[in-house]
Amino acid sequence: MTSTPSPSKLSAPGRRWTHSDFATDPESLARRLLGQRLVAVSARGVQRTAGIIVETEAYLGIVDKAAHSYNGRRTLRNESMWGGPGIAYVYFTYGMHHCFNVVCGNVGEPVAVLVRALEPVEGITLMRRRRLANRSRPHRPLPERELCAGPAKLCQALAIDRRLDGVDLSRSLRLWIEHGPNPPSNAGTIAVTSRIGVGYAQEWSEAPLRFLLVNSRCTSR
DNA sequence: CTACGGATTTTCT
DNA sequence: GAAAATCCGTAGT
Numbered sequence: 001m002t003s004t005p006s007p008s009k010l011s012a013p014g015r016r017w018t019h020s021d022f023a024t025d026p027e028s029l030a031r032r033l034l035g036q037r038l039v040a041v042s043a044r045g046v047q048r049t050a051g052i053i054v055e056t057e058a059y060l061g062i063v064d065k066a067a068h069s070y071n072g073r074r075t076l077r078n079e080s081m082w083g084g085p086g087i088a089y090v091y092f093t094y095g096m097h098h099c100f101n102v103v104c105g106n107v108g109e110p111v112a113v114l115v116r117a118l119e120p121v122e123g124i125t126l127m128r129r130r131r132l133a134n135r136s137r138p139h140r141p142l143p144e145r146e147l148c149a150g151p152a153k154l155c156q157a158l159a160i161d162r163r164l165d166g167v168d169l170s171r172s173l174r175l176w177i178e179h180g181p182n183p184p185s186n187a188g189t190i191a192v193t194s195r196i197g198v199g200y201a202q203e204w205s206e207a208p209l210r211f212l213l214v215n216s217r218c219t220s221r
Numbered sequence: 222c223t224a225c226g227g228a229t230t231t232t233c234t
Numbered sequence: 235g236a237a238a239a240t241c242c243g244t245a246g247t
Contacts, residue, residue, distance in 0.1 A: 150241070
């Protein structure tokens with residue numbers, strides 16, 4: 001009976017990602033995050049929202065003109081990019097939006113993966129309420145597939161903001177990743193394209209660093 | 222379905 | 235002072 005491997009030691013659904021799971025290069029992590037579950041708990045610990053990650057982008061750090069840490073740029077805003085594997089990097093942009101990244105790589109290496117879209121799984125009613133707040137009326141009905149179909153949309157739906165910048169995803173009670181029902185070897189269903197919204201990055205704007213689950217209806221485009 | 226312009230304010234030059 | 239890892243509403247195909 002001891003010779004039977006326990007599935008829970010591999011990637012059992014629901015098991016939380018640990019520190020070492022994040023310690024890999026951004027391209028590998030961007031692929032491996034697809035199919036995994038992002039879970040957020042409200043500040044008072046009551047409301048829980050979650051979704052399956054269906055779209056990611058890798059940001060390669062010092063060499064990557066599209067990365068906030070390009071050329072070693074280190075400021076108050078992007079300090080979390082140096083926090084090491086498993087740290088959340090949440091930034092504010094365009095005067096009104098938040099985006100959520102998972103820092104990875106080696107300790108002190110400013111590389112990360114932007115989570116761009118989720119398939120909603122838990123707390124869908126709450127997600128819809130949050131997404132409809134602060135919108136001009138009248139508005140058209142908001143289909144479930146659009147609740148988290150974009151990096152700022154998912155932050156709104158899961159109430160991720162700068163208060164979660166710098167938290168440790170392997171230890172936080174507010175934000176973490178759980179192993180999804182599918183193993184990372186779902187490579188056949190992954191499409192790769194250039195990254196969105198980084199036209200300023202010249203030759204790096206075309207790099208194939210965006211990853212999507214082809215069969216998902218919840219991606220950003 | 223695609224295309225475009227405005228919103229809105231932090232952040233860094 | 236300018237840009238920003240975006241989104242939404244409107245207009246058109």
